[in-house]
Amino acid sequence: MERGRAARRADVDAFLASLGVDPGELAGLELPATVDVMRERVEFLHSLGLSNEDLAAYPLVLGCSVRKNMVPVLDYLGKLGVRQDALPDLLRHYPQVLHASVVVDLAPVVKYLQGMDVRPLDVPRVLERYPELLGFKLEGTMSTSVAYLVGTGVARRQVGSVITRFPEVLGMRVGKIIKPFVEHLEGIGLQRLAIARIIEKKPYVLGFGLEDKVKPNIESLLEFGVRKEALASIVAQYPDILGIELRDKLVAQQSLFESSILVSSEDFGRVIERMPQAISLGRTAVLKHVNFLTACGFLLSQVSKMVVACPQLLALNMDIMKMSFEYFQNEMERDLEELVEFPAFFTYGLESTVRPRHEMVVKKGFTCSLAWLLNCSDAKFDERMKYDTIGIEEMEAENSFDMNTLSERVDEEEEDEHLDDDSDYDGTDDEYIE
Numbered sequence: 001m002e003r004g005r006a007a008r009r010a011d012v013d014a015f016l017a018s019l020g021v022d023p024g025e026l027a028g029l030e031l032p033a034t035v036d037v038m039r040e041r042v043e044f045l046h047s048l049g050l051s052n053e054d055l056a057a058y059p060l061v062l063g064c065s066v067r068k069n070m071v072p073v074l075d076y077l078g079k080l081g082v083r084q085d086a087l088p089d090l091l092r093h094y095p096q097v098l099h100a101s102v103v104v105d106l107a108p109v110v111k112y113l114q115g116m117d118v119r120p121l122d123v124p125r126v127l128e129r130y131p132e133l134l135g136f137k138l139e140g141t142m143s144t145s146v147a148y149l150v151g152t153g154v155a156r157r158q159v160g161s162v163i164t165r166f167p168e169v170l171g172m173r174v175g176k177i178i179k180p181f182v183e184h185l186e187g188i189g190l191q192r193l194a195i196a197r198i199i200e201k202k203p204y205v206l207g208f209g210l211e212d213k214v215k216p217n218i219e220s221l222l223e224f225g226v227r228k229e230a231l232a233s234i235v236a237q238y239p240d241i242l243g244i245e246l247r248d249k250l251v252a253q254q255s256l257f258e259s260s261i262l263v264s265s266e267d268f269g270r271v272i273e274r275m276p277q278a279i280s281l282g283r284t285a286v287l288k289h290v291n292f293l294t295a296c297g298f299l300l301s302q303v304s305k306m307v308v309a310c311p312q313l314l315a316l317n318m319d320i321m322k323m324s325f326e327y328f329q330n331e332m333e334r335d336l337e338e339l340v341e342f343p344a345f346f347t348y349g350l351e352s353t354v355r356p357r358h359e360m361v362v363k364k365g366f367t368c369s370l371a372w373l374l375n376c377s378d379a380k381f382d383e384r385m386k387y388d389t390i391g392i393e394e395m396e397a398e399n400s401f402d403m404n405t406l407s408e409r410v411d412e413e414e415e416d417e418h419l420d421d422d423s424d425y426d427g428t429d430d431e432y433i434e
Contacts, residue, residue, distance in 0.1 A: 049088030117160030153196030155382035189232030225269020
C-alpha cells in the first residue's frame with residue numbers, strides 16, 4: 001500500500017514537473033492523491049487566467065482545494081464586485097488570497113475599508129489595484145499609516161478618497177516611508193498642513209521614492225537655478241515634479257528656452273519657480289506661442305522678458321490669446337510695451353474681466369496701467385470705480401504683477417478655458433512649422 005501511495009505521488013510530481021513546477025517546493029504539503037485530481041486543480045487555475053509560469057512562480061497555490069479554498073474566496077470577491085477580467089492580475093500579485101479564510105481574513109479587511117469611508121463601489125477597485133491588502137492585519141501597518149496621515153493634517157473625511165486613489169498607502173510603514181517623506185518636505189519649507197493638502201489631492205506622491213527620486217529631483221532644481229526659498233512653492237504648485245525623471249527634462253527644456261526664447265540660465269530658474277509645469281511643455285507648444293507673439297510685433301528679447309515674468313503664456317489657448325490681443329490692439333489702443341510690462345493680460349478672461357473693466361474705466365475717464373486695471377479682485381475693482389481720480393502712489397503700487405494672484409486664480413479654475421489643448425505637457429520634440 002505504501003508502495004502504491006509513493007507511486008501515485010511520483011506520478012503527481014512528474015505531472016508537476018511537466019508544467020515547469022519544481023515538486024521539491026511542495027515537499028511536506030498535502031497534495032491530491034492522484035494525477036487526475038491535480039489536473040482538475042491545474043485546469044481550474046488555468047480557467048482563472050493563470051499560466052503554468054504563474055503556477056511555477058507560486059507553486060503553493062497548488063495546495064489549495066478547489067471546492068474548500070478557491071471557490072469560496074472567488075465567490076466572495078465576485079460578490080464584492082471584483083471584475084472577472086481583473087482576477088488574473090489580482091491572483092498573480094497576491095496568490096495567497098486563495099489560501100485565505102473569507103470570515104477570518106477577507107471580510108475584516110473589507111469592513112475596515114468601508115469604515116474608512118471607502119465607498120462600496122470603490123472597494124473592489126481598491127482590491128484589484130492592491131490585492132496584497134487582503135493579507136494585512138487590522139492592528140498593523142494599515143491603522144498606523146492612517147493615524148499618522150490624520151495627525152499630519154489630512155482631513156478625516158478625505159481618508160476614504162486617499163485610500164481609493166492610492167491604496168498602497170495602507171502598506172507603507174510610517175517610520176520608514178511616510179514620516180521621512182513628510183519631514184523632508186517640511187525641510188524644504190512646506191508647512192505640514194500644505195503637505196496634507198497635497199496628499200489629499202495627489203496621494204500617489206507618497207509612492208515617490210525619497211532617496212531615488214525626491215531628493216535627487218530637489219537637488220536638480222537647485223542645480224538649474226531654482227532658489228532654495230522657492231522650492232516649497234514649486235512642490236505645492238506641481239507635486240508631480242518630485243517623482244518624474246527630472247534632470248533630463250531640465251537639460252532639454254533649458255536648451256529649448258535658451259535657443260528659442262533667449263532665456264538665460266538664471267532666468268530659466270525663475271520660469272520654473274513661477275510655473276514648474278513648464279518643464280513638461282512640448283517643443284511644438286513653446287514654438288507655436290513664441291511665433292504667435294513675434295507675429296504680434298514683439299521682439300524676441302521682449303518675448304523673453306514676457307515669458308520670464310509670466311510663463312503661463314506658453315500654455316494658454318491660442319484662439320483666446322488672439323481674441324484678447326485683437327481687443328487690446330483695436331479697442332484698448334494701447335502700446336505693445338504695456339503687454340511687455342504686464343504679460344499676464346493674456347491670462348484674464350476677455351468677456352468676464354478685460355472688456356467690462358476697460359469699458360468702465362473709459363466711462364470714468366481714467367487713464368491707468370494694465371496692472372491697475374486687472375491685477376485685483378472684482379470687489380477691489382468695484383471699490384476703485386468709486387474714485388474720482390487715481391492716486392499716483394496706488395498706481396505705482398499696483399504696477400507689478402503678483403504671481404501668487406495668478407497661481408490662486410488658476411488653482412480655482414483647474415479646467416480653465418484659457419489652457420491650450422494643443423499645449424499639453426506632452427514632451428514632444430516635433431518642430432513647429434508655421
